[in-house]
Amino acid sequence: MIHGVLAVLEHDLRVFFKYRFTLAGLISMNLADLLIMAVVYTRMVSFNYFQFLAPGVTATGLFAAAFLIGREVNMETRRGYNEYLLSLPLRRSELVLGRVTAGGLRGIIYATPLLILAMLILKFPTPAQFGLMLFAMYLLSMGISGLAISLAVALRSFERFTTARSLLYLLLIFCSTVFYPLAVLREILPGSLILFAQLNPLSAVADLIRGYLIGVPPVTTQSWTELLAFSGIFIMAGAGLYRVAIERSVQ
Amino acid sequence: MTKILLVIERDLRSMVQQKSILLMRWFYAIIQIGIFGLAISRIVTVMQDYYTYYAMGVIVMTMYSVAIYTGYEIYDEADLGYTEYLLSIPLTRRELVLGRSLAGGIRSLVFMAPIIAGFMFLIGIVDPLRVGMAIVALFGFTFGVSGLSITLAVGLRSGDKFDIIMGALDAFIVRLSSALYPQAFMPKPIAILSQFNPLTYASDLFRWSLNFNTHFLANPVTSVVVLIIFLTTFNVAGIAIYERNLEGGTWR
Numbered sequence: 001m002i003h004g005v006l007a008v009l010e011h012d013l014r015v016f017f018k019y020r021f022t023l024a025g026l027i028s029m030n031l032a033d034l035l036i037m038a039v040v041y042t043r044m045v046s047f048n049y050f051q052f053l054a055p056g057v058t059a060t061g062l063f064a065a066a067f068l069i070g071r072e073v074n075m076e077t078r079r080g081y082n083e084y085l086l087s088l089p090l091r092r093s094e095l096v097l098g099r100v101t102a103g104g105l106r107g108i109i110y111a112t113p114l115l116i117l118a119m120l121i122l123k124f125p126t127p128a129q130f131g132l133m134l135f136a137m138y139l140l141s142m143g144i145s146g147l148a149i150s151l152a153v154a155l156r157s158f159e160r161f162t163t164a165r166s167l168l169y170l171l172l173i174f175c176s177t178v179f180y181p182l183a184v185l186r187e188i189l190p191g192s193l194i195l196f197a198q199l200n201p202l203s204a205v206a207d208l209i210r211g212y213l214i215g216v217p218p219v220t221t222q223s224w225t226e227l228l229a230f231s232g233i234f235i236m237a238g239a240g241l242y243r244v245a246i247e248r249s250v251q
Numbered sequence: 252m253t254k255i256l257l258v259i260e261r262d263l264r265s266m267v268q269q270k271s272i273l274l275m276r277w278f279y280a281i282i283q284i285g286i287f288g289l290a291i292s293r294i295v296t297v298m299q300d301y302y303t304y305y306a307m308g309v310i311v312m313t314m315y316s317v318a319i320y321t322g323y324e325i326y327d328e329a330d331l332g333y334t335e336y337l338l339s340i341p342l343t344r345r346e347l348v349l350g351r352s353l354a355g356g357i358r359s360l361v362f363m364a365p366i367i368a369g370f371m372f373l374i375g376i377v378d379p380l381r382v383g384m385a386i387v388a389l390f391g392f393t394f395g396v397s398g399l400s401i402t403l404a405v406g407l408r409s410g411d412k413f414d415i416i417m418g419a420l421d422a423f424i425v426r427l428s429s430a431l432y433p434q435a436f437m438p439k440p441i442a443i444l445s446q447f448n449p450l451t452y453a454s455d456l457f458r459w460s461l462n463f464n465t466h467f468l469a470n471p472v473t474s475v476v477v478l479i480i481f482l483t484t485f486n487v488a489g490i491a492i493y494e495r496n497l498e499g500g501t502w503r
Contacts, residue, residue, distance in 0.1 A: 025418025036426040036441060043436045044301075045294045163271045170282045180290040188289045 004090045008098025009105065012069065016106045019068060023110065030061045030114060054118035055209035056178035059140070059202050061114045063172065066107030066141040067165065069099065070148025073242065074161045077153060082246045095246070096239045103145025108138050115209070122213040129212040136227055140205045143231035146238025153245035171196070177203040182217075201230040254342050258350025259357060265324070266358045272320075273362060280313045280366055297436060300464065303374060307461065308430035310367055311389065311454045314359040315425070318393040319417060321355040322400030326413060344494040348401055352486050355397025356390050363389075376461050385460035388478070392453035395482030401489040405496050430454045433467035449481040 038053040076082055085095060115133060119125065125133065148165070155161045173179075175189070175197045185197050197203055204227045211219035266273070284306045292302035328334050337347060367389075371382060400417075407413045425431065427441060428450035434442045445451045452474035459471045 021415045021418070024415050025422070028419045028422040032422040032426045036423070037431065040432045040437050040441060041291070041295075043438070044297045044432060046296045047294075049294075159271050163275060166275045167278065170279060174282050174286045179287060180294060184290045184293050187293055188286070 004094030005098040005101065008090065008095055009102045012072075012099060012102030013105065013109075015072065016068070016102075016109070022068070023065075026061065026064050026110070030057050033057055033060075034117070051122055051214065052181075052210070053179065054121045055213060056206045058111050058114040058118050058137070058209060059176075059178055059206040060173055062107045062111035062137055062141055062205070063144055063169075063202060065110030066103055066144035067148045067169070068106065069103035069145050070152040070161070070165065072152075073099070073149050074152035074156070074158060077156055077245065078158060086246065092243055092246075096243050099149065099242065100142055100145050100235055100239050103148065104138050104142035107141025107144065108134065111137055111141070118209065118213060125212050133209055133212055136205050136208045136224075139227050139231040140201050143201060143227075143234040146231075146234035146236070149238040150234065150241045153241050172200055172202050176200040176206065178206050199226055199230075201227055204230070254346045255350040255353065258342065258347060259354040262321075262324075262351060262354030263358060263361070266362070276313060276317060276362065277366065280309055280363075283309045283313075284370075298433070298467070304433070304458065304463065304467065305431065306370060307458045307463065308454050310363060310370065311392065311450065311457050312425050312430045313366075314363050314389055314393050315396055315450060315453075316421065317359040317362050318355045318396035319400045319421070320358075321351055321397045322404035322413065322417065325351075325401060325404040345490050348398075348490045348493045349486065351401060352394055352397040352489065355400065356394035359393035359396075360386065360390055371461070374461070381460055381462060385457055388453060388456040388460055388474075391478045391482055392449065392456075395449060395478065395485055398482060398485035398489045402485050402492055405489070406492045424448060424450055428454065429467075429469070434469070435467055449477060452477040452481075 034050070034053060034057045038050040038057075041049040041053075076085065088095075090098075112134070115137070119130075147168075151164050151168070152161055155164055175185070175193055177185070177197065177200075182194075182197065182203070186194055189197065204223045207217050208219055208223050208227070211217055211223070288302055288305045288309065292305060295301040298304065325334075328337065338344075342350075367385075371377070371385075376382060376385075403416060404413055407416065427444045428448040429445055430450050434445055434451070437445060452469055455469040456471055456474040456478065459465060459468050459474070
């Protein structure tokens with residue numbers, strides 16, 4: 001079992017590093033947000049926006065990198081690559097587990113340097129806090145990968161997939177506490193979107209990192225519960241859908 | 252002229268086929284103005300009408316990204332072997348490039364027209380002269396951006412290089428400009444860089460046309476001069492590079 005999962009993991013990680021141009025674009029975007037936009041906004045708002053945004057940028061980078069696996073799965077489904085995957089001497093469970101795990105790891109690999117940058121800007125946490133932050137990021141990354149895989153197999157057309165991905169991206173990033181505190185969102189959004197912003201896993205991870213690095217908002221059991229619930233649901237949904245879809249795609 | 256019009260018509264028709272991309276850009280602009288803009292303007296303490304300032308910047312920024320799309324189309328056409336067909340039709344290279352640049356500008360305007368009209372209506376701009384000036388400023392800018400996009404696409408002749416340069420340009424050109432925040436609040440190095448950015452002048456000229464507080468804007472005369480230089484340079488360069496690199500009927 002482990003051997004099969006590791007083989008899938010290795011394959012997906014190798015593929016990840018082939019996206020060097022996509023990754024370079026993503027890094028440019030994240031660094032420009034932090035090192036230019038946040039620096040200017042710090043001069044325009046009443047608190048240190050640069051420090052506020054550093055954990056948020058880590059969460060957005062993690063999200064974008066973890067979502068890349070959806071693009072791959074969608075392409076494989078459309079191009080008939082699933083037949084090759086199914087012909088490999090692997091159990092379905094190994095393939096599915098390997099892919100979701102790889103999606104999570106890819107997010108972590110991309111976002112860890114951003115987390116370290118946030119730590120350099122804010123403060124160095126204790127080893128236990130650092131471990132908890134990485135664990136929270138890994139949970140989010142796995143959940144996002146599951147979500148991306150679910151969408152990729154449910155919407156086989158590339159156009160529909162990219163449209164859904166962009167919609168989701170905009171809603172999850174902008175209806176979250178990545179760029180502004182929840183109190184500000186409460187002033188401008190209707191009740192349903194506030195609830196969405198509160199339950200948004202990106203808010204949970206951004207606020208968890210803020211909690212561990214600057215103490216505000218404080219880390220609560222609720223943040224962890226929300227994150228665990230989101231990740232659990234989407235990891236299982238993604239894995240289940242992928243398992244069914246990959247077999248149907250070759251029938 | 253008729254031939255240029257044919258190129259423009261063809262590019263406008265191809266835009267209509269990209270419905271999902273159009274809808275997503277609209278949605279992006281609406282979310283940026285309706286959520287990010289509202290939220291960030293609540294925490295900005297140094298400007299009273301920052302929300303209007305920001306919304307105007309998002310409009311110009313979105314038009315920039317629609318205009319830059321011309322370069323991606325050139326790559327798609329090259330990949331599909333369509334470039335050879337374009338070179339074989341009875342058009343000069345100059346007509347083709349000029350037509351595509353003009354189409355890029357018109358597409359951006361047509362695409363953003365509902366949002367611009369809605370925004371002007373909301374802030375109470377109904378003076379035809381101001382509306383006309385705003386549209387001319389936006390068109391001049393997007394015409395230049397299309398020229399830039401074509402110049403880079405045919406100059407680089409590598410999809411990977413083009414992708415990475417456009418990604419980096421997109422990330423930095425917007426943030427190193429006054430599209431999102433006035434130059435007055437930028438640290439000196441960022442403010443200096445923003446002075447070499449045409450997006451700064453396009454955004455400020457658009458705001459000036461719509462009667463925004465001139466205290467936070469670049470001089471409109473300077474903006475007009477910079478935009479004319481920008482659009483002339485990149486369209487002339489686009490034509491020259493297109494003629495040099497594509498002559499002989501091969502793309503790569």
